[in-house]
Amino acid sequence: MTRRSVATAMPAPAPPWHHLRLGTSWQLLIDKQARTGLLFIAPSVLFLFVFVFYPVFDVLRLSMSAISFVTDRERFVGIANFVEILRDPKLATVAWNTLIWTVFSLIGQFGLGLAAALCINQNVPGMKLIRTILLLPYVVPVIALALFWRWMLDGSFGIISVALQSLGALGADQSPLALPNGAMASVILANIWRGFPFVMISYWAALQGIPTEQYEAARVDGASTWQEFRFVTLPYLSAITMVMLVLRLVWTVTFFDIVWLITRGGPGGATEHWPIWIYEETMGFFRFGTGAALAVFLAGILIVCSTAYLLLLRRESDP
Amino acid sequence: MNESSSTFSKLATYAVALTLTLFVGFPLFWMVISSLKPSAELFVSPPRILPHEITFEWYRNLLGNSGSISLFRNSLVVGVSTTLICMTAGTLAAYSVTRFVYPGKRVFLVAALLSYMFPAVVLFISVYMIINSFGLVDTHLGLIICHCILTFPFALWMLKSFFEGIPCEIDEAAWVDGASFLRTFFTIIVPLALPGIFSVAVFVFVLSWNEFLFASVMITSGTLKTIPVGTAEFITSFDVRWGEIMAIGTLATVPVVILFLCVQRYFLSGVLSGAVKG
Numbered sequence: 175m176t177r178r179s180v181a182t183a184m185p186a187p188a189p190p191w192h193h194l195r196l197g198t199s200w201q202l203l204i205d206k207q208a209r210t211g212l213l214f215i216a217p218s219v220l221f222l223f224v225f226v227f228y229p230v231f232d233v234l235r236l237s238m239s240a241i242s243f244v245t246d247r248e249r250f251v252g253i254a255n256f257v258e259i260l261r262d263p264k265l266a267t268v269a270w271n272t273l274i275w276t277v278f279s280l281i282g283q284f285g286l287g288l289a290a291a292l293c294i295n296q297n298v299p300g301m302k303l304i305r306t307i308l309l310l311p312y313v314v315p316v317i318a319l320a321l322f323w324r325w326m327l328d329g330s331f332g333i334i335s336v337a338l339q340s341l342g343a344l345g346a347d348q349s350p351l352a353l354p355n356g357a358m359a360s361v362i363l364a365n366i367w368r369g370f371p372f373v374m375i376s377y378w379a380a381l382q383g384i385p386t387e388q389y390e391a392a393r394v395d396g397a398s399t400w401q402e403f404r405f406v407t408l409p410y411l412s413a414i415t416m417v418m419l420v421l422r423l424v425w426t427v428t429f430f431d432i433v434w435l436i437t438r439g440g441p442g443g444a445t446e447h448w449p450i451w452i453y454e455e456t457m458g459f460f461r462f463g464t465g466a467a468l469a470v471f472l473a474g475i476l477i478v479c480s481t482a483y484l485l486l487l488r489r490e491s492d493p
Numbered sequence: 494m495n496e497s498s499s500t501f502s503k504l505a506t507y508a509v510a511l512t513l514t515l516f517v518g519f520p521l522f523w524m525v526i527s528s529l530k531p532s533a534e535l536f537v538s539p540p541r542i543l544p545h546e547i548t549f550e551w552y553r554n555l556l557g558n559s560g561s562i563s564l565f566r567n568s569l570v571v572g573v574s575t576t577l578i579c580m581t582a583g584t585l586a587a588y589s590v591t592r593f594v595y596p597g598k599r600v601f602l603v604a605a606l607l608s609y610m611f612p613a614v615v616l617f618i619s620v621y622m623i624i625n626s627f628g629l630v631d632t633h634l635g636l637i638i639c640h641c642i643l644t645f646p647f648a649l650w651m652l653k654s655f656f657e658g659i660p661c662e663i664d665e666a667a668w669v670d671g672a673s674f675l676r677t678f679f680t681i682i683v684p685l686a687l688p689g690i691f692s693v694a695v696f697v698f699v700l701s702w703n704e705f706l707f708a709s710v711m712i713t714s715g716t717l718k719t720i721p722v723g724t725a726e727f728i729t730s731f732d733v734r735w736g737e738i739m740a741i742g743t744l745a746t747v748p749v750v751i752l753f754l755c756v757q758r759y760f761l762s763g764v765l766s767g768a769v770k771g
Contacts, residue, residue, distance in 0.1 A: 210674045211593025215601060218586040218645065225620065225642050226608045232619035286513065293510040298503055304510050306757060307518050313753040314521070315703040317721040318742040321728070322524035325735050333523065333540045340539070367517065375761070399502060421610065428612030431705045435725055449614040456618055457710060469615040 236466035255467035264443070264451065272427060272447040275362060279426050280419070282366035287373025288411075294374070295381040312371040320435035323364050327351050351437060354444030361433050361445050368432065373418060380414040381407070416487055420480045427476060448472050524746070528552070528739035535736055551740035561741065563716055564723040568702055571633055571719055575640040575701040579648050580694050582641075584686075587652035588678055592664055602653075609646030613706050616642075621710055631713045639707035644697040651696070655689030656682070692759035699749045720745045 237255055239248045259265060294305040311319070326334045329349035338344040350356030384407065392402045430449035433439065439446035439454070446454075448468070456465030527535060531548040534541060555561045590598055620639060621630070629635030659682060667677040683690065705721040712718050718726075724741055728734070753760070 207593045207674075208595035211589045211595045211598070214585040214589035214593070218582045218605075218649070219601060221582060221641065221645065222604060222608060225623065225638060226611070226616075227604070229616050229619035229623060230611070232622065233616060236619055236622070286516075289509055290513050293506050293513070296503075296506045298506060301510070304514050306754070307514050309753075309757070310521065310750060311517055313699050313703075313749045315721060315745050315749065316705060317703070317724050318524065318746045319520075321724070321738050321742040322520050322527075325527060325739060326520065326523060328735070331536050331538055331540060331735070336539050367520070371517075424610055424612060428614045430614045431721075435705070452614055452618075453706075462618055462622070466618045469618060473612075473615045 233466050233469055236463060237470040238467075239463045241462045251463065255463050256471065258464060259467055259471060264446075267443060268446055268448060268451050271358070271445060274358060275365075275433070275445075275447045276423065276426050278362045279365045279369065280422055282362065283369040283373050283422060283426075284415075284419075286366060286370040288377055290370065290374040291377035291381055292407075294378055308374060309371050311368050312375075314368070316368065316431040317435060319364060319368060320432065323360065323436055324351070327360055352441055354441060357437050357441055357445050361436050364436060365426070365429065365432050369422070369426070373422065376414055376418050377411060380411050384410045416484075420483065423480065424476055428472065521746070524739050524742050528736060528743045530736065532736065551736035552744075554737055555740055555744065560715070560723070561727075564718060564720045565744070567633070567717055567723075568719040571636050571640065571708075572698045572701040574633070574637045575644060576694050576698045578637065579641045579644050579697050580690065583645060583648035583652050583693070584683065584690060585678075586649055587656050588682060590649075591653055591656040592661060605646045605649050608642075609650065613643060617706060617710055620707075624711060630711060631717065633717060636708055636711045636719070639711055640701040640704055643704065643707070644700050647700070648693050648697055651693045652686075652690065655686050655693070658689075659685050688759050692756035695752045695756045696760070699752060702745075702749055 236248075238250060238252055240251045240254070241248050290308055294301055294308065324332075326332045327349050329335055329347045329352065332349065335344060335349050338350065339346060339348065344350065344356075350360050388406045389402060392406050397405065428449055430453060433445050433447060433450055434453065437445045439450040449472075452465050452468045452472070455461045455468060526542075526544065528551055529547045529549070530544045531546060531550065534544045534546075590602060617639075620642065624630055624635040624638065627635075629638065663681060663685070664677050667681050668674070672680070702719075703721065704719075705725070708719045709722045709725070712722065715723075720741075724745065727741070728738055
């Protein structure tokens with residue numbers, strides 16, 4: 175907490191209230207403060223308990239239940255839902271799609287994000303405007319992104335499709351969205367468009383924190399631009415990269431909207447990734463138990479992966 | 494560094510920056526320009542970049558349609574209510590964790606941070622069941638609660654960073670002068686933190702306005718649907734009303750972009766202090 179000299183204006187400087195040596199009157203105030211503090215967060219705590227923590231436990235319970243849609247009755251079935259998932263012929267395809275979606279989205283977002291951050295960190299005219307434009311995808315509604323993406327990829331009149339057709343990469347009146355690989359590439363590209371500004375500003379914030387003396391020292395030592403980047407800039411970005419990688423991994427694997435709104439998992443399941451599977455089981459077939467099991471499965475994999483990753487990093491940093 | 498290499502690096506910077514700007518800007522430009530093209534110019538192959546003439550026909554069609562007007566009204570109702578509820582709870586909580594000492598504070602903050610990471614697609618099934626048990630499925634209130642789940646942790650962490658920037662001595666001075674905690678909060682701290690509070694409020698609103706998953710799960714009546722869900726259903730795979738589709742996309746985008754531009758400065762300062770969600 176920041177403490178500045180405002181306190182000196184007071185007649186008798188009040189003792190800092192979180193110290194332990196206190197008179198009874200201060201003790202009273204502390205108790206009153208504790209009460210007030212708790213009162214102020216009470217609504218939030220209640221809200222988090224009912225609508226976040228309880229659902230976390232409830233999804234575990236649901237994942238081991240079968241729920242009849244007709245009678246609304248729940249029955250405990252143990253791990254049957256998980257067994258069903260593992261036996262589902264779709265599993266391999268969906269897992270593979272999820273992997274492709276995640277890996278390429280992350281590569282694109284981090285690559286473009288880093289390049290963009292290095293650009294907007296330069297103090298050259300016009301960069302403020304460019305920074306504003308590059309941030310826009312961060313707030314553009316995914317529905318709008320899906321709409322103009324589908325329009326640009328329209329088989330007959332879409333500007334990208336027509337360009338690809340004239341290059342001979344696509345047949346006449348064909349849209350990339352009609353081809354399995356083309357559809358996957360399209361949704362990934364849309365996700366990179368939407369996600370790279372987040373990486374850009376996070377990297378930009380880290381770049382702003384690098385002391386300029388470091389670059390001056392490097393220059394005195396005769397470092398080239400590449401060496402400056404490699405030995406001054408990159409080390410400063412490694413900490414934020416690790417945190418962001420976990421965050422982006424979780425948010426990318428579980429990101430539902432773009433794929434659903436652009437392809438609905440099609441053509442023929444070619445872009446169906448894990449979130450789409452969860453959604454279809456739940457909202458399409460009303461198999462809440464299976465849907466919950468899929469959700470728990472995914473959350474479990476993510477928790478294991480990110481914990482393992484963080485532990486590995488910790489071991490590497492202090493050998 | 495010598496002169497020629499710095500000119501070169503400047504050129505390289507501009508080349509990369511302009512490529513990225515084109516990558517980001519062209520689709521947005523294309524959406525807006527397509528929404529202004531008459532049919533005769535929309536449906537030509539190869540497409541022309543700039544239209545010969547501009548039409549507002551698509552916007553007129555949309556605004557004359559009570560269905561699309563109600564989408565915007567619903568999104569506004571849900572967005573504003575979410576913002577009010579989330580900001581009230583969020584500012585009180587953020588004030589509490591930055592100013593008072595009590596047991597369990599750290600646990601609360603860590604719990605909020607974890608729920609900030611928790612993806613909607615994992616939780617929506619059990620959230621749906623709870624909302625259902627309160628009888629709030631297919632009501633705006635049910636959706637507002639869902640949007641608060643998504644936005645509250647983010648709002649709390651961002652507000653916390655703004656409140657930490659206000660020295661505690663200001664509060665202490667007010668307390669010593671006999672102001673109650675609540676009065677100090679409302680008459681001194683909230684006004685001081687107003688720019689920060691406003692920018693967080695904008696982000697909460699934008700998240701709610703753009704949210705798709707919960708909105709599609711919770712709302713089933715056509716008259717209660719928000720823009721993302723209503724629009725997604727407005728078009729089918731074989732729909733060719735591209736002029737209207739681009740117009741509705743533009744109308745959905747413009748308000749949030751304007752709001753974002755208003756608070757960009759505060760948003761960036763929030764980013765620099767490490768609180769952001771995407």
